[in-house]
Amino acid sequence: MVKMLxxxxxxxxxxxxxxxxxxxxxxxxxxxxxxxxxxxxxxxSLKMACPEGIKLAVKSVEDAVKLLNDPRxxxxxxxxxxxxxxxxxxxxKKVSSIPIINIGNYGRIKQNDERKExxxxxxxxxxxxxxxxxxxxxxxxxxxxxxxxxSAAKLVKDLL
Amino acid sequence: xxxxxxxxxxxxxxxxxxxxxxxxxxNDNVYSFxxxxxxxxxxxxAQIQVLIDEDTEQKNEFLIITDLLGGSINNALMGLSSxxxxxIVTGMNLSLVLQLTQGNESxxxxxxxxxEDARKGITAINVFQEKASGKGGGEELW
Numbered sequence: 331m332v333k334m335l336x337x338x339x340x341x342x343x344x345x346x347x348x349x350x351x352x353x354x355x356x357x358x359x360x361x362x363x364x365x366x367x368x369x370x371x372x373x374x375s376l377k378m379a380c381p382e383g384i385k386l387a388v389k390s391v392e393d394a395v396k397l398l399n400d401p402r403x404x405x406x407x408x409x410x411x412x413x414x415x416x417x418x419x420x421x422x423k424k425v426s427s428i429p430i431i432n433i434g435n436y437g438r439i440k441q442n443d444e445r446k447e448x449x450x451x452x453x454x455x456x457x458x459x460x461x462x463x464x465x466x467x468x469x470x471x472x473x474x475x476x477x478x479x480x481s482a483a484k485l486v487k488d489l490l
Numbered sequence: 491x492x493x494x495x496x497x498x499x500x501x502x503x504x505x506x507x508x509x510x511x512x513x514x515x516x517n518d519n520v521y522s523f524x525x526x527x528x529x530x531x532x533x534x535x536a537q538i539q540v541l542i543d544e545d546t547e548q549k550n551e552f553l554i555i556t557d558l559l560g561g562s563i564n565n566a567l568m569g570l571s572s573x574x575x576x577x578i579v580t581g582m583n584l585s586l587v588l589q590l591t592q593g594n595e596s597x598x599x600x601x602x603x604x605x606e607d608a609r610k611g612i613t614a615i616n617v618f619q620e621k622a623s624g625k626g627g628g629e630e631l632w
Contacts, residue, residue, distance in 0.1 A: 344512075344513035344514075344588070345513055345514070348513060348514070348588040348589075348592050349513065349514050349515075349592055352592040352593050353592075358631050360631075361628075373628075374618075374619055374622060376628075377618075377622045377628070378618060378622070381607070382606075382607040382610055383607070385628075385629045385631050386628045386629060387628040387629060387630070387631050388628040389628070397631065402631075402632045403631070405632070406631060406632070408631075477515070478513075478514055478515040479515075480514065480515040480516065480517065481515050
């Protein structure tokens with residue numbers, strides 16, 4: 331079962347690997363991203379970051395959806411990580427029973443020429459991003475901005 | 491309540507605290523004690539003793555993480571481990587501190603496994619790459 335779907339443009343790093351995994355009690359991480367699977371160095375970083383004792387699968391978004399919809403996924407406690415709101419929306423539309431979507435770090439690095447606005451000190455969004463975030467809110471799944479479990483969780487719908 | 495005490499030569503402990511906070515957020519139950527030049531290790535021990543003695547009914551659990559096995563800090567603090575509710579681990583590094591401080595279980599129960607996992611985090615990159623390259627795109631989940 332999915333314990334949480336998190337949007338974090340750093341994918342796996344300290345907060346995710348050491349803090350969230352323990353807090354959620356997961357035994358598997360699925361990183362869902364169409365580009366990372368072809369990038370050897372990023373793949374290596376992901377393997378380095380994954381904590382001991384937790385299985386790591388790195389898949390394209392489509393393959394991650396297939397994995398999550400496999401009945402055997404019900405027996406695992408899975409943390410799904412995506413890099414951006416667009417991939418999160420794709421997964422949220424095709425996988426049922428996601429209890430919570432979380433957005434941690436996103437958008438601080440300039441990727442293209444789109445203007446960005448600050449949503450929180452960890453989240454910077456373009457107009458397109460905000461449209462996507464609204465669509466995620468509309469799925470009805472609880473959607474929170476919270477970098478680490480000890481920080482205050484804010485409902486994304488209240489930030490938009 | 492669980493309290494974590496980092497103690498070191500120089501400012502390592504304070505820096506470790508800062509690094510920890512960057513990753514895990516603020517935690518008022520993490521304390522750092524730094525032995526600067528000219529300070530006697532017993533002074534550090536006395537300060538930590540005050541913290542531990544405040545807990546008169548021994549309701550808290552203390553985990554002391556020191557920097558160096560055989561170093562003055564660890565030597566000075568060793569006596570504190572005779573208390574049931576005090577554990578001391580040495581060899582402070584960020585991986586170790588993270589492994590031992592992010593769960594809810596009793597410190598006693600997690601120390602062994604935490605140390606083993608932290609040890610695996612000390613590696614030459616090329617050695618890791620050689621081990622990991624067999625795994626391709628990650629593992630099969632089942």
